Amino acid sequence: MPKLSPVSARILIRVLEKVGFRKVHQKGSHVRMVHPDRRKTSVPFHSGENVGIGLLGKILKDSRISREEFGKLKRK
Numbered sequence: 001m002p003k004l005s006p007v008s009a010r011i012l013i014r015v016l017e018k019v020g021f022r023k024v025h026q027k028g029s030h031v032r033m034v035h036p037d038r039r040k041t042s043v044p045f046h047s048g049e050n051v052g053i054g055l056l057g058k059i060l061k062d063s064r065i066s067r068e069e070f071g072k073l074k075r076k
Helices: 009-018 053-062 067-075
Strands: 022-027 030-034 040-044
Touching: 009 022, 009 030, 009 040, 009 067, 040 053
Parallel strands: none
Antiparallel strands: 022 030, 030 040
């Protein structure tokens, strides 16, 4: 299982969009995203800051994306 490292919110949102999530709402610094099969997640969007590994793991778990799949999609 690959190790996670902090990633920018922009990259994380791009990966989520590649697997079918879409932005449905943004309030303040949080972007809410939903998948057609009703999976939901929220991504904190603070410019210049990264999403830490703990929160990144939680977002991947909520969106049912494996670490391997995330790594591949992040590189594309």
